């Protein structure tokens with residue numbers, strides 16, 4: 001996987017629901033060996049932000065788990081949007097198979113972007 005880093009900000013301060021968080025932001029070209037035309041975004045929450053979601057329910061088939069999962073995606077998207085300082089809004093739709101067809105790398109599809117974005121909350 002060969003990708004060129006366009007931007008790397010090691011300590012970016014972002015606002016998430018009125019609270020400041022520090023993230024590591026990397027924006028790269030789409031790897032040359034991948035034929036896709038649209039970008040992807042991956043967000044890693046830290047323990048402090050994950051704690052806002054409460055304890056994940058054990059039963060992955062339950063309505064409670066779906067609620068938990070929806071809230072997690074919303075929070076990840078808020079973190080992602082917090083890094084986006086452009087006039088044009090970042091369109092991002094969650095996909096379980098964003099990074100791999102087996103589901104090991106869930107993330108967001110970025111239909112209007114030709115870059116991949118990696119956000120890790122510190």
Ligand SMILES: [Zn+2]
Pocket residue numbers: 100101102103104105
């Ligand atoms: Zn996989």
